[in-house]
Amino acid sequence: MGNKAKSNLAIKIILLAATFVIIQLLIFLDVINDYLQATMATICINIILAVSLNLITGFTGQFSLGHAGFMSIGAYTCALITLRNPTLPGFIIGVFAGAVMAALIGGIVGLPTLRLRGDYLAIATLGMSEIIRIVFLNLDSITNGAAGLQDIPQFTNWIWLFIFTTGTVLVISNFIKSSHGRACISVREDEIAAEAMGINSTRYKVIAFIIGSFFAGIAGALYASTFNFIDPKIFGFSKSIDVLVVVVLGGLGSISGSIIAAVLLGIITTYLQAFANIQMILYSVLLIIIMIFRPQGLMGSKEVSLSIFSKLGSIIKPKKGRA
Amino acid sequence: MALLSVNKLTKSFGGLTAVLNVNMEINQGELVGLIGPNGAGKTTVFNLITGMYEPTSGTITLDSNGIKKEIQGLKPYTICNIGLARTFQNIRLFKDLTVLDNVRIAMHKNVKYGLFSSFFHLPSHSREEALLTRKSLELLEILKLDHKKDELARNLPYGEQRHLEIARALATNPVLLLLDEPAAGMNPAETAQLTELISWIRKEFNLTILLIEHDMSLVMKICERIYVLDYGMVIAEGTPEEIKNNKRVIEAYLGEDMSNAGD
Amino acid sequence: MEQLFQQAINGISLGSIYALIALGYTMVYGIIKLINFAHSDVYMLGAYIGYVCMTKLKLGFLPSLLISMALCTLIGVLIEKIAYKPLRNATRIAVLITAIGVSLFLEYTTMAIAGANVRTYPPLTGFMNMSFEIGSVSITMMQIIIVSVTIVLMVLLQFIVKKTRIGKAMRAVSLDSDAAELMGINVNTTISFTFALGSALAGAAGIMVGNYYNSINPLMGMLPGLKAFVAAVFGGIGIIPGAMIGGYFIGIVEVLVSGYGNSMYRDGVVFAILILVLIIKPTGLLGKNTREKV
Amino acid sequence: GAETAGANEIGIGINYELSGEVASYGQVSVYGIELAIEEINAAGGINGKLIKPFKYDNKSDKSQATTLAKKLMTQHKVVAVLGPATSGAFKATIPEAIKNKVVVVSGSATDDAVTVDENGVKEYAFRICFTDSYQGTAMADFASNNMKATKAVVLLDNGSDYAKGLAANFTKKFEANGGQVAATEAFVAGDTDFNAILTKIKNQEFDVIFLAGYYAEAGLIIKQARSQGINTPILGPDGFGAPELVELAGADAVNDVYYTSHFSELDQDPSVAAFVEKYKAKYGEVPNQFAALGYDLMMFVADGIKRAGTTDTVKIKEALEATTNYNGVTGSFSIDENHNPVKAVVIVEMQNGQAVSSQRVEQ
Amino acid sequence: MLEIKDINVHFGVIHALKGISFTVNEGEIVTLIGANGAGKTTTLRTISGLKKPTSGSIIFEGKDITHSTAQERVRLGISQAPEGRRVFPSMTVLENLELGAFLRKDKKGIADDLKMVYDHFPILADRKKQAAGTLSGGEQQMLAIGRALMSRPRLLLLDEPSMGLAPLLVQEIFNIIKEINKAGTTILLVEQNASMALQIADRAYVMETGSIVLSGTGEELMQSEDIKKAYLGG
Ligand SMILES: Nc1ncnc2c1ncn2[C@@H]1O[C@H](COP(=O)(O)OP(=O)(O)OP(=O)(O)O)[C@@H](O)[C@H]1O
Ligand SMILES: Nc1ncnc2c1ncn2[C@@H]1O[C@H](COP(=O)(O)OP(=O)(O)OP(=O)(O)O)[C@@H](O)[C@H]1O
Ligand SMILES: [Mg+2]
Numbered sequence A: 001m002g003n004k005a006k007s008n009l010a011i012k013i014i015l016l017a018a019t020f021v022i023i024q025l026l027i028f029l030d031v032i033n034d035y036l037q038a039t040m041a042t043i044c045i046n047i048i049l050a051v052s053l054n055l056i057t058g059f060t061g062q063f064s065l066g067h068a069g070f071m072s073i074g075a076y077t078c079a080l081i082t083l084r085n086p087t088l089p090g091f092i093i094g095v096f097a098g099a100v101m102a103a104l105i106g107g108i109v110g111l112p113t114l115r116l117r118g119d120y121l122a123i124a125t126l127g128m129s130e131i132i133r134i135v136f137l138n139l140d141s142i143t144n145g146a147a148g149l150q151d152i153p154q155f156t157n158w159i160w161l162f163i164f165t166t167g168t169v170l171v172i173s174n175f176i177k178s179s180h181g182r183a184c185i186s187v188r189e190d191e192i193a194a195e196a197m198g199i200n201s202t203r204y205k206v207i208a209f210i211i212g213s214f215f216a217g218i219a220g221a222l223y224a225s226t227f228n229f230i231d232p233k234i235f236g237f238s239k240s241i242d243v244l245v246v247v248v249l250g251g252l253g254s255i256s257g258s259i260i261a262a263v264l265l266g267i268i269t270t271y272l273q274a275f276a277n278i279q280m281i282l283y284s285v286l287l288i289i290i291m292i293f294r295p296q297g298l299m300g301s302k303e304v305s306l307s308i309f310s311k312l313g314s315i316i317k318p319k320k321g322r323a
Numbered sequence B: 001m002a003l004l005s006v007n008k009l010t011k012s013f014g015g016l017t018a019v020l021n022v023n024m025e026i027n028q029g030e031l032v033g034l035i036g037p038n039g040a041g042k043t044t045v046f047n048l049i050t051g052m053y054e055p056t057s058g059t060i061t062l063d064s065n066g067i068k069k070e071i072q073g074l075k076p077y078t079i080c081n082i083g084l085a086r087t088f089q090n091i092r093l094f095k096d097l098t099v100l101d102n103v104r105i106a107m108h109k110n111v112k113y114g115l116f117s118s119f120f121h122l123p124s125h126s127r128e129e130a131l132l133t134r135k136s137l138e139l140l141e142i143l144k145l146d147h148k149k150d151e152l153a154r155n156l157p158y159g160e161q162r163h164l165e166i167a168r169a170l171a172t173n174p175v176l177l178l179l180d181e182p183a184a185g186m187n188p189a190e191t192a193q194l195t196e197l198i199s200w201i202r203k204e205f206n207l208t209i210l211l212i213e214h215d216m217s218l219v220m221k222i223c224e225r226i227y228v229l230d231y232g233m234v235i236a237e238g239t240p241e242e243i244k245n246n247k248r249v250i251e252a253y254l255g256e257d258m259s260n261a262g263d
Numbered sequence C: 001m002e003q004l005f006q007q008a009i010n011g012i013s014l015g016s017i018y019a020l021i022a023l024g025y026t027m028v029y030g031i032i033k034l035i036n037f038a039h040s041d042v043y044m045l046g047a048y049i050g051y052v053c054m055t056k057l058k059l060g061f062l063p064s065l066l067i068s069m070a071l072c073t074l075i076g077v078l079i080e081k082i083a084y085k086p087l088r089n090a091t092r093i094a095v096l097i098t099a100i101g102v103s104l105f106l107e108y109t110t111m112a113i114a115g116a117n118v119r120t121y122p123p124l125t126g127f128m129n130m131s132f133e134i135g136s137v138s139i140t141m142m143q144i145i146i147v148s149v150t151i152v153l154m155v156l157l158q159f160i161v162k163k164t165r166i167g168k169a170m171r172a173v174s175l176d177s178d179a180a181e182l183m184g185i186n187v188n189t190t191i192s193f194t195f196a197l198g199s200a201l202a203g204a205a206g207i208m209v210g211n212y213y214n215s216i217n218p219l220m221g222m223l224p225g226l227k228a229f230v231a232a233v234f235g236g237i238g239i240i241p242g243a244m245i246g247g248y249f250i251g252i253v254e255v256l257v258s259g260y261g262n263s264m265y266r267d268g269v270v271f272a273i274l275i276l277v278l279i280i281k282p283t284g285l286l287g288k289n290t291r292e293k294v
Numbered sequence D: 001g002a003e004t005a006g007a008n009e010i011g012i013g014i015n016y017e018l019s020g021e022v023a024s025y026g027q028v029s030v031y032g033i034e035l036a037i038e039e040i041n042a043a044g045g046i047n048g049k050l051i052k053p054f055k056y057d058n059k060s061d062k063s064q065a066t067t068l069a070k071k072l073m074t075q076h077k078v079v080a081v082l083g084p085a086t087s088g089a090f091k092a093t094i095p096e097a098i099k100n101k102v103v104v105v106s107g108s109a110t111d112d113a114v115t116v117d118e119n120g121v122k123e124y125a126f127r128i129c130f131t132d133s134y135q136g137t138a139m140a141d142f143a144s145n146n147m148k149a150t151k152a153v154v155l156l157d158n159g160s161d162y163a164k165g166l167a168a169n170f171t172k173k174f175e176a177n178g179g180q181v182a183a184t185e186a187f188v189a190g191d192t193d194f195n196a197i198l199t200k201i202k203n204q205e206f207d208v209i210f211l212a213g214y215y216a217e218a219g220l221i222i223k224q225a226r227s228q229g230i231n232t233p234i235l236g237p238d239g240f241g242a243p244e245l246v247e248l249a250g251a252d253a254v255n256d257v258y259y260t261s262h263f264s265e266l267d268q269d270p271s272v273a274a275f276v277e278k279y280k281a282k283y284g285e286v287p288n289q290f291a292a293l294g295y296d297l298m299m300f301v302a303d304g305i306k307r308a309g310t311t312d313t314v315k316i317k318e319a320l321e322a323t324t325n326y327n328g329v330t331g332s333f334s335i336d337e338n339h340n341p342v343k344a345v346v347i348v349e350m351q352n353g354q355a356v357s358s359q360r361v362e363q
Numbered sequence E: 001m002l003e004i005k006d007i008n009v010h011f012g013v014i015h016a017l018k019g020i021s022f023t024v025n026e027g028e029i030v031t032l033i034g035a036n037g038a039g040k041t042t043t044l045r046t047i048s049g050l051k052k053p054t055s056g057s058i059i060f061e062g063k064d065i066t067h068s069t070a071q072e073r074v075r076l077g078i079s080q081a082p083e084g085r086r087v088f089p090s091m092t093v094l095e096n097l098e099l100g101a102f103l104r105k106d107k108k109g110i111a112d113d114l115k116m117v118y119d120h121f122p123i124l125a126d127r128k129k130q131a132a133g134t135l136s137g138g139e140q141q142m143l144a145i146g147r148a149l150m151s152r153p154r155l156l157l158l159d160e161p162s163m164g165l166a167p168l169l170v171q172e173i174f175n176i177i178k179e180i181n182k183a184g185t186t187i188l189l190v191e192q193n194a195s196m197a198l199q200i201a202d203r204a205y206v207m208e209t210g211s212i213v214l215s216g217t218g219e220e221l222m223q224s225e226d227i228k229k230a231y232l233g234g
């Protein structure tokens, strides 16, 4: 039991390290050029967004259309801090301050609205994120209004993106695999039964919402630092929808699904760019076709299993006696 | 002093009074039946006791381990955490989760590690998770579901779903267990097995049980005391023998043929 | 005072347009619990069809209205058959994503065919171009037409849903489609009918808005669509009079905020009030908050 | 291994808003660009080499614009990137231009800070349109001096930095001239109903309205204002310059409307007339100023490449910097040390839906 | 009247019905008994058209209805009271009953049948304005049966009609089934309460994991030792 968990952990660490080293090498050899790196940055940010929204919508079952709002809080907070303090510590503080601010607002927003159900909640979260956007639009003296903030110091690079992306994925998937995470899932499955089993459903909805907002804040901060500029338009309704598309495409309740979908969509959009005028038409048709043939998403609610690797591992490793 | 006392409990839905001035006492360790015609208000009484509904009037008092507490109107999860667990008449499992997870979720209230530990899977997490999984598996074994632990709840046949509901309720570590028609949808053979199981569980877990059931073979066999509800009111209370021969109960509920069932 | 009166008229005519679109949203939602994002694009197509009829074919308003409604009905039913029907047993959120796909498809296909630029309806003439002045308050004929059409359609829809056989079938399908089949209800026909009805409404709204503002573009459905959706939720989604009330509410609040407050916070105020209302009445203004019986 | 231009070709990047919010500006700009390319290639290309365009849609999204600029420069190895159309998106591509030493040129990014900021001129960014502060200031002067206005109302698209910049510059200059801004009201691009703010200003006293926004909303505002009986002159920026303005407002309503323009299809200049003809033949509609600016943009860059005599991107930049008295359909201009064109602004007067007069205001 | 020929049904990889065949004759009460998950409900759903078989055919009154829609089958006179009741929760009791008569046009007949249902289940008359979802479990069961009767079926499919009913009513419900049958409706009954079901049934089939393993008259099966042990708890 303990052994299995440990060997799983070891395999995970080896896989991550290998991914990191390979990509780092490819960047060094210029196989992954600047352009591909930018695409990778977008993919990483989308992974963070999708995984965190998946916690709220996929695992806890709370339909949120306001993820872009929390992302924008992280982005503005981090941008304002790094503009005043353009140093690496400034950047790190900025990212975490952004995340904490987003989580804070997430909590404040979550408490009253999370007693709403289904589509009513969706609309309330949509409204919240629109209000956040309108506030940013009108706080000219701080946010520079519609023109947004420019020349935000760029600290993110592949290494930072990798750290934050894997960090997010690990923390959220660890959470899901804990009793608290299962409590969230039970709220999705049947709120009444969950309450009858001693689970305070409101508490777990708010927790999921706060964690989700926290990581959306991180994604926003990374966005600001990667692309050097932000403005309120970036964080509109359609951004929230884009994230939702990734989550549903990957599979509600599947973290690996979200990751795969983010990567896949990143690649697809890159290829579709070649069809300037009709790329959106192709994209929409693709979306419809995928949903018709795979309505549960690419992964359903399953995860890519590590067992393949464990098997490999046990073949390679000389068999020791079990403790 | 009784473990659970229900005092002048009343619940109206608009113009309809589903439960009226119900008084009930359940003593520590008892197995009590709650029967009555369809629509008599039995499930509503359960819903009131477990906090699903707020009573229109009346009190519900739980006296466990020397602590006396009025629980009417509290939230369901609070009541569960105080030590009351229930099953549902219309099975309400977490259908898309595995059998094991259904039980592990119900064990949540015993978990002590915090959120932080859950993010990073600190040792406290691993330790408690291992313990919790072991206990869940033990429960599943008792209810003969251990071989299906990785099956989705929705794929279990009806009878096993009822078993799982009971396992899940037990996992919350209750002092008082409320069962709502546990034998519904089972054939007589299965019902007989269930009857055994319930009395075994009661001893093993040192439980007090209140159960609703229409299957008299089960009720008459294991209940020590029975309350009969009709039109929201208690019309009779007594031992199975007394209830079986109570004219009002026969008239309203049992019918002539049934009054000699179960023996 | 006169200004207030004028603003009220402004608000009611703006609200009517939201209400008109919201009715279609709510219809479809009421039966398959789908937020049909493509609805506002059918509205956009209605406006374009009307445009072709009135500028290229030089038809009058009424024939154009009928053609637009008829074609939109066809489009709506087609969308349902192609994109939604295969997903009958899928989760609601999967259908929602499909609806977003359909919405993008309609928007960008229209853009590819008709260009991204705005198109303009011909100026109104004769009877349709009349306006009435009472003091300094003015009302145009088009405003009167829009308000009356909205109210008539609302009443008609409410009648269909509550009183007719097909309406009963619609409600049954929305509650439990398997059980509805056992009653001998043809679920597919019923859903198609709902889409047909909703799309006809969208078509009517499109051509009326085209004539009223005389500006149409491929993305014209997005903003009013979003607001209509908010309106439907505000009134209690799935409830026909609710959509109407929600539409008028949003129209009037927008106008009041712009007219008497700070126009920059217009949408913010609308959303803030919406959230407050939902916190007090979690299922919208007319929604019944029935807790599930266990 | 993305495709690059062949030995006898010159790669030009086109990075425009073909979908999304401002697709209408991007698409029309690209129409102009493509017409120019067709003409240049039909005439044998530049220095014997044909233009090979690489066209991408940035979906009106700034980060897409950056990514695409990077792609065009590093993958397709283009010698210049045209677009995006709007200032925000265009600015987002400039860091890439500087990093890769490839010029980015816009036809319609009018924001002041596009080519120059407090750190000096942005080496690889150019534009061929005048700036917002210039047109805002010109309009304020026009209001104070020519119309003798003392009170103005400002209406602006609050979601657009373009409109906000214009409104700020107009207000500043108008107040410096001794005038007073009686009210400022905002709307959002995509709105169609402006009756509420119009009813609100109707009861106030003012001499002119300055309407900072694009024709799509401006047309509707003019129509609704006139039908509410607001008959004061309406002044606007280059964003008014499209035939749709009159179509939207209805010819009867477009009275006493004045706007700054890059281009007027009524211009008597023969090169303009020829352009309008060719454009109509190809696309079946009258070109608006985005089309004209797009056309000029391509021609201007082609001219630079020709003068550079090479496809070396640094040389091309230097050639563009040295542009003097370039003659385009949007007027003749030279590039100043801030990479802005020194260009006359035309103030067009509209009556009954017709442009009746135009005044040239030199910079 | 009804002939099931070699029906196979799959749910994804689960083979729920493995080539079952049986018949129901006009005027009979036929009962299907079997353990949990044997496939009884699936059989009824296949007959009423809610589930499409992968192979096999269903003949109703000489007509092949294998590919007919559920709606057409209702029109032909097949009606089902489904497992889990499936009442329309936010509609009233009366509206639920009216929907049962959805395909009928004879106002008078409908009114008569409504009265007949109320006579059988007086509590439904008391509750006719109440939302069906708030009825007690047993009340919903009565509503589901009543609703199935409202189409005046020629073949009535009942899936565990006695589940959740009070003892007195269990008696009553079997009496009602007999009565309905006498009045000319053929009945296919699925029951866990096997002894009662076998008592009133003309013929019975026993199902086990998707196959029919035994058949005979009600009497015969009542006497079978295996049946007694497995289903009658004795
Ligand atoms: N939420 C509610 N709204 C309105 N009426 C209700 C509600 N809940 C229960 N009732 C009514 O109260 C009465 C009692 O219902 P309850 O479910 O308690 O009956 P029960 O004794 O459990 O019956 P059964 O044995 O059939 O399950 C019923 O007549 C029911 O219609
Ligand atoms: N929708 C479904 N998806 C997957 N499997 C299903 C589905 N419905 C039924 N099954 C499976 O088909 C088999 C037969 O189920 P069915 O419900 O017909 O049994 P039953 O005899 O009616 O049992 P019960 O007495 O519990 O009602 C079971 O193994 C069940 O798990
Ligand atoms: Mg009950």
Ligand SMILES: [Mg+2]
Residues within 6 Å of the ligand: E040, E041, E042, E083, E159
């Ligand atoms: Mg069954």
